[in-house]
Every structure is written in structure tokens, then in C-alpha cells.
Amino acid sequence: MTLNEEIARRRTFAIISHPDAGKTTLTEKLLLFGGAIHVAGAVKSNKIKKTATSDWMEIEKQRGISVATSVMGFNYGDYKINILDTPGHQDFAEDTYRTLTAVDSVIIVVDVAKGVERQTRKLMEVCRMRNTPVIIFVNKLDREGRDPFDILDELESELKIKVRPLSWPINIGEKFKGVYNIFEHSLDLFTPDKQRVSERVEIDSVDDPRIDEAVGETDAAKLREDLELIEGVYPEFDVKEYLEGSVAPVFFGSALNTFGVKELLDCFVKIAPAPRATQAEERVIKPEEDGFSGFVFKIHANMDPNHRSCIAFVKICSGKFERNAPYKHMRSGKTLKFAAPTAFMAQKKNVVDEAYPGDIVGIPDTGNFKIGDTLTSGESLHFKGLPSFSPEMFKYIENADPMKSKQLDKGIQQLMDEGVAQLFTNQFNGRRIVGTVGQLQFEVIQYRLEHEYGAQCRWEPISLYKACWIESDDPEALAAFKKRKYQFMATDKEGRDVFLADSNYVLQMAQSDFPKIRFHFSSEF
Ligand code: G4P
Secondary structure, three states: OOHHHHHHOEEEEEEEEOOOOOHHHHHHHHHHHOOOOOOOOOOOHHHHHHOOOOOHHHHHHHHHHHHHOOEEEEEEOOEEEEEEOOOOOHHHHHHHHHHHOOOOEEEEEEEOOOEOOHHHHHHHHHHHHOOOOEEEEEEOOOOOOOOHHHHHHHHHHHHOOEEEEOEEEEOOHHHOOEEEEOOOOEEEEOOOOOOOOOEEEOOOOOOOHHHHHHHOHHHHHHHHHHHHHHHHHOOOOOHHHHHOOOEEEEEEOEOOOOEOHHHHHHHHHHHOOOOOOEEEOOOEEOOOOOOOEEEEEEEEEOOOOOOOOEEEEEEEEEOOEEOOOEEEEOOOOEEEEOOOOEEEEOOEEEEOOEEOOOOEEEEEEOOOOOOOOEEEOOOOOOEOOOOOEOOOEEEEEEEOOHHHHHHHHHHHHHHHHOOOOEEEEEOOOOOEEEEEOOHHHHHHHHHHHHHHHOOOEEEEEOOOOEEEEEEOOOHHHHHHHHHHOHHHEEEOOOOOEEEEEOOHHHHHHHHHHOOOOEEEOEOOO
16 A cells, blocks of 8 residues: 555544543444454443542553553554544543644544533633544433533534534434434434444435334424424535534434444544644645654653653654654654554554554653654654643642652653643742642652652642743833742743733733733643
8 A cells, every 4th residue: 555545544533522421432332343342341441530539549550551542543444543542530631632632633522411511621622723623422312411402502602613413313312213314314223232233224315204114203203304404504514614623513322322333433434534734843744745754742651660661652744654764853863763663453552563644653762752752754843842731730849858859850850741740940939830730640740759760759739820821022021020920930841931820810910911911821822
């Protein structure tokens, strides 16, 4: 197969949802269709979230599983599918944000009873920043839930994206009879069954009397009425708008019952984008270019504390990746060869000889890589940094064992490079502040500092509302701001200016008092 053919058949995406909406179940059913697993219940990676929030030891145990399921590759017909797993636990949301930079599209799972929940809204913001194409799967139609039209309205207003249903449910909950597939004009009848695929009724059009035979006249009439309304309200589905990230097609189904999943997958492989061009600081990189390029979007620490090795996950952006070929590590300028890159196919981790754009390779590493690093076959390229978001929780980190301060410094630096949390240094008192998106990360850091670096840390409270990056075109205005707020100024890892607002009120006042200062809530600006 040529490089272009390899690229064209790849679909690299992530499934995102609020915990419990059904992401794990849907992932599993997709793997089932791809023949990557043979029975339901085989994927339990996201069960991490099911354990108590503070049970870090349990999470540590489970990390072994999550390495294996970080990337799930399988073939489906002519397509090569790569699903990138995102942590279910919301305390690891930052990890999810970064994974979203390595995918070409996203499937969002929404629970029909709960509608759009907080975490989905946040993740959608990241997709919107990058115009990532999005398909929405409304799940759990076998349970009582909300009216599908209401759900569509909510999706539009909460996710701030136009929607277009491509399938439509016939009733919901106990009376749920199936879905009409608007994309392919077919009718699928619902039989609750966790392993088997639903029954399909062949029909010619929405007026086909076989619909009445299958679901009864009343429901058939209601279906026709709904579909007429949909055609009247929602413009014709336009793949181009989907690919631009301005319209999200919506499917309805029940992941647990494997219902509506195949329709979703069949439509997905047809319309979802193959690997797309990637923006580097220097230029736009097209996947079909000969030269290899890729970037590290995730680093997974090893669980063996005696070997501080980890796996760096590299998303291939262009060209063919080959084992043992010399690649340039842009940040260090070193040429590196990788003898044992791994890829993930059908739940197995194997050493691979080659991989193509859209694929993810895992590279065993002993500290060479940082999140966001670029690798190329020679050209000087830097992929745009991965975004960090304003953290929401803060603590001072202090050394609890003065004899081990070197270990602590090294540990903090490496954990931050791995993207576990963000570090800010207060310019006023020089104290280090760790910012996270969830309580759990503080425990993770403390545990790993101790077990991997032999260092002891202590957390001290700091009352902060948000950290935001600031900049201005007017150096004097910037200097005036920094002078006025000197106690609340910090720098991030890269030495950029960060304002530490201790309340929402203070932040709003600062924004109105200093109109020449731009406040950013993501590091990508
Ligand atoms: P998540 O990864 O998004 O957090 O969700 P997950 O797939 O773990 O699903 C959350 C719960 O919702 C699970 O139940 C799962 O069985 C259930 N579920 C998923 N899809 C459907 C569906 O289409 N219909 C119904 N009725 N339930 C669904 P659980 O009891 O929490 O876990 P488990 O013991 O079944 O694993």
C-alpha cells in the first residue's frame, strides 16, 4: 500500500463524555465490531473512576491496565481505526485535553437522561479551539430520558455547535422500539441484548408500509411527523460543515445493548477525517509528505519505581515512521534511534517496524522526552505547544526532607514535564505553587515523588481562584500591572507571566482596571 493509501484509511479519534455516560461501554462495543475483542466486558480501563477519589493505591494498580488501553488500534473493513483512550476520572482532565490534540476527530457520548454535563462542556471547548470534527452519540435510549428534540436543543446551546440528527429514535425507555437511520434510510429494531447486533428492516423510504408493520401505525405516524419536523428545522447534513467543526451529526442508541453502535461506526468511517495537516511553528505539515514528523502528546510513567523509565506516546503527523531510523529530537538537537517502538493492535502491544500518519507509537524512554516534543527525520520543525489550562486547585509545595532537596527538584521538574500538573513560581516570595485540575493530582505527585525520586514533599494551603497568563502590546501597561500586583505575580515553567487571582471579583476588577492587558485561560495564545 502506498503512503497515501495508508493515510486515507486511518481514523484516529477519541471518545469523550462525562463519567458514566457510557464511554467505556461504547469503546468496548466498537472493539467488538472491529474483532479486537470477542466478549463484552473486556475493557475496564475507565473503571478507575469507580474507585473512591482518594484511593490512589488502587489507581496505581490500575495504571498497568490503562497503559495497555491508551491506544486501541483495530481494522474495520478497509479502515484502520485508532481510538485514543481518555481518563474517565475528571481529576485527570488535563490528560484528556492533551489527548485531544492528537486526534483528528471526536465522538461525544451523552446520557439521554442527563443531557450535557459539566465535563463534556469543558472538553467541547477544547474541540472548538481546534475545529475538531465532532459526532454525538446520545446513549441509554433503553432507559427513560428526555425528549430527543429537547436533547438536540440542549446540545446546540450547551456545546455551542449546530447539530444535525442522522438517526432518530422511536420512543424511549420501556417503549423504545428502535431507530430510523436518516443517513442510510433504514430501520433498526431494538432487541435488548448485550452481545448481539440489532435486527434491520429493509425499507425503501420513510413512507414504506413495512415501517408500520414493524413498529405499529401510531409510532410509524409519529416517526414520520418527527422526521418531517427534522427536515424542516435542520438544514441538510453537509459533510464539509462537519469537517470544519461547525456541525455535529447526532446518533441515538444504547451502547450497552450494542444498539445504534454499528450505524454510528459505519457512518463514522465514511465521514470522519483521515489524518489532517498539522500546524507547526514553521509551516503547515501535510501527512503525505515524505519526511517523518511527530510529537509527544502523552508520557506514561512506568510503574516500576526501580527503573525510572516511561513510555512516550508519539502521534505521527507526516511520512512513514521506521524502527531504528535516525530521528532528530528537536528540543535537544540529538539524533535518536528507537529500537523497540510499540503499537497497539487488537489489545496487544507489539514492537512495530513501521507506522503511518494517524498512528500512535509508544517509545520506551528514560527521561529524554517532554510533553510537546517534536521528532522529525531532519527538518527543523516545532509543533505548536500543547495547551495547558488555568488550573483550579493550588497548593504550595515544600520540601519535607532537607537532605533530599535535589531529588525533590528533579522529581518536580520531571513530573511537570510529564504534564501531571503545572508549576508556578511566585515572584514575590519565590515559593513554588502546584496547580491542578483535581485533588487527586496532589496525591499522585506526593506518592510519585516519594516512590520514584525518594523525595518528601509537604503541601501548604494557598487561597487562589485562578492562575491566568497575561500579556500586552504595551510594555508600560504590563510593567504597571506587574508592579501593582507584585504579590500575585508568578512565572510558569517557560518563564511566562502568570497572574494569580485570589477571587473571581479580583480577576474581574483587574480585567476592567487594566484594559490593555490580555488575560488568557489557556497557555495557547
Ligand atoms: P463511562 O465510561 O462513560 O464512565 O461509562 P460506562 O461505560 O462505564 O457506563 C456507565 C454505566 O452505564 C455502566 O453501568 C454501564 O453498564 C451503563 N450503560 C452504558 N450504556 C448503557 C445503555 O445504553 N443503557 C443502559 N441502561 N446502561 C448503560 P454500571 O452499573 O455503572 O457499571 P457496570 O457494572 O455495568 O460495568
